[in-house]
Amino acid sequence: MGSSRSSLRRVPDGQQLLQETGFSAAVLLRLHQRFQFLDKDSRGHLRSEDLEAELSENPMGDRIVGAFFQPGQETVDFPSFVRVLAHFRPTEKNRTRGGEQPEPANSRNRKLKFAFQLYDRDRDGKISRTELLQVLREMLGLQVTEEQLQSIAERAIQEADLDRDHAICFDEFRKVGPVRLPEPQHVAVGLLLHQEGMARCSLNIQRKCDLCHFHLWN
């Protein structure tokens, strides 16, 4: 631990990030290495092209990359990069970390918010039919005709749409899970994720750093 603490100094804003995000020093160091690796030209910040190169096969790639950038900004520096990733730390139960932050990035709410923003591209706080349709189109690809896509989108919105405004707002988005899954432990968003989360177990012990918990919703 001592060595990683000392080398943390090379990381910009190291101590502060440690406090803010809850990552351990080792993870932060590793993330910094990764950041430098992604940052091919060593400019100290990443552009969307750098990230997109990694996600060439991912149908949601550009959305995920988009989530790293604040609106209007072209680049992301290391602290912001880490802050985004902090959403993906497992949620801690009953662990009051410092207490100065009311809502840590890895809380369920913030995670959902992050996911919500992947849909909500115009950031109006609502997933409209067209936005959902776009997501569906990206995911389903060419297998499904446009009309089918439309009816799927329609139906999906109807299912979640509690106030009948033909769009899914964040509250509705959040409730989709609990409505169906009555138990409070299961408020993860979907059935599958809930299963995966419950089931996730890795046998390789050598990866026992915080990073291997890089999964949403425990």
Add this chain to the structure above:
Amino acid sequence: MMMRMMILVLLLCCISSAAPEETHDEHGGGHNITGIPIVTFKWHHVKPPYTVALWVLVCFLCKLLIEANHNVTNYIPESALLICFGFILGGMIWGADQVQTFKLTPTTFFFYLLPQIILDTGYSMPNKLFFTNLGAILVHAVIGTCWNAATLGLSLWGCHQAGAMGNIEIGLLQYLLYGSLMAAVDPVAVIAVFEQVHVNEVLFILVFGESLLNDGVTVVLFNVFDAFVSLGGGAIDAKEIVKGIVSFFVVAFGGSLLGTVFGLLVSLLSRCTKNIQIIEPGFIFVLGYLAYLTAEMLSLSSILSIVFCGVCCQKYMNANMDENSIQTVRYAMKVFANGSETIIFVFLGISAIDKTIWVWNTGFILLTLFFILIYRFIGVFILSWILNRTRLVPVTFVEQIIMGYGGLRGAVAYGLAVNLNETNIKEKNLMVCTTLIVVYFTVILQGVTMKPLVQWLNVKRATTTELTLVEKVQNKVFEHMLVGIEDISGQIGDNYWRNKWRNFEEKWMSRVLLKPSARKNQDRLFNVFHQLNLQDAMEYVKEGERRGSLDFIRNESAFVDFKKKLEEDYEEAMPDIMADMADDQNGASVMRRDPVPSISLEMHEQNMRGLREAEVINSHHLLDQHLYKGRKQHRYRFSRSHLDINQDENEVQEIFQRTMRSRLESFKSGKMGVAPPKTITKHTKREPQPKMPNGRNKNYHSGDEDFEFSEGDSASGYDTSFPMRVGYRAGAGIENPAFMPDLDPSSPLHIPPWLADAGLEVNQVAPSERAQMRTPGHLHRLASLRSRARSGETDQDLPPPPHRDDDHL
């Protein structure tokens, strides 16, 4: 006793028939041949299969008795009750014969009863859950079982040395052999108990997966120790032990690999069984069984083999096969599995009645029970503790208790115990006896107490979740998101591997194993959508039946969006429909033109055309099943491979005329309160009329084949030429409103001209008996109309029949 009585009865019969076992009986021994016997009694000829069939029947009847009363099964698991029934049956047999004639032999069990159960579990395995937990399952199955075997054997041996069991001849190796056969948790018992308890799925898959996979370990341990015992203590050296360890891996992985190969083979086969759809479902059974037998032949783990066969092929088979075949496979699996499970438990009970195996040794039996329980718990706690260090969501202490308590032993252990070699093991009977006691103890006592324990400890139960489309979409998005984040952070996690695997599968496996057409429709998201639609359709039809009419399926309510729950929705939708119909006369013609069934709910017209072919067909089947059956859907052609719909025009005509006549008669008598003449009851008897709360449906929905204005005349289902748009009022309670058009002047009622005419004429003649004479005349008219409609149907562009708006009176 049952058997005996049965035989007695049969004997009596044959005595009275006076010519028993004469000419053709080879077994009966030649008597004097007096002539050609009219009836011969050949019991020996059929004895073995007859006995088997009778026993199967008896077992099923036991289950029937048990399930008849749900108050009992709520508290006591079925498996325990079945064993108790077995005790009773065994007692009866024993009381009658004083010998134990029937018992569960290892051959029967391992060759004829076990495979289908395991195949079913493999085939219906939740793959994702299983593979995500595979690590934990393997640890429990391999290390846990070894631990159980070693500790039980050693402890018993220790107690023996200390003199706790008196004077018995069991050495260390034999104790270890015994330990190994007792170590394995039994899949059959575990499924039987846990299925009724509904614990959460992770806990279930841990216990259940372990019970499946530890078979490999048990069989190897058993074989190794069996070999050691026959070799004798002196001949065992390091080389043999290493060989034993190697053989473990070979047996386990070889079995799994063999099963995988067979599974892929089935998948490949199911690609090209389109033309033999009737026997298509059979392949999985045959090849699954072959996988089992092949593994047995190669002395690999047969259970692992058949499990993996099922696991591998399920996805591809379900995609490749016809919907009907999928259902067939699913149900046939359940029938076989459930049936043989029943038989196993009953026979476990029956096996108890055997004096020879009851060798009592209090120390041995009690200590075995004690150690089994204790070491199971200790093993589970230790392994869970190790696993929890790396698990993201730890297995809680309560869940560990359930896991430990769920260590039920069952028929596998018994089968192995009976397999023991008596020459090597002097105390075989003691071991068999103890095994039986352990099985009874765990299945009955632990089974009964499992449910209260689960409730008492407040174990997280399984949630009955319905997939909604949004959830599915979100899951998919999140999956992609997690993979994306892993990519960005340079992390290779589970999601990464899952993604890799999926890519690989999509690229290679699916290409080889899936039909091209099935590959297209493979998307999970779309499947959920499809299933939800089907579900809706089902509800919709059910609701319609509940209300006594399916009329609304064919009018606008199908177009009205379906998002709201039916219960509240329908009440308000009804007036709308009425209103719609009043001002919208085009609706009917729209319906007629649209060949897509309107059952594809909640989508608008243009979307409906986009639906997959399969959906159309499925909805059709659905409707077909829920609509009232025509009198003769299938003509019996004595063909095994085709189920044809009757297309013989003359016959259809005949049926139609008869039906029509009887309907008119019944209408007449219903209206006038006259009992129908006898000749007519004959007709109605032959074609039972669907019981409908409202008479109208009798006319519009009952006949499929025999009415020109019924729904599906042809196989394509939806009678697109159907001109009827009848305003329907639920529960109007009028006998035959079609002929009483004045039921509600405000509701628009369109009666097709021919029907109105017929109705009027019939009305005139109704009071008299003469109607019988006269109706055929009308019928001919109707029939000619009908054939016209029929010929028009071949090309779907039938001009709409004359439609008089002002027709309703």
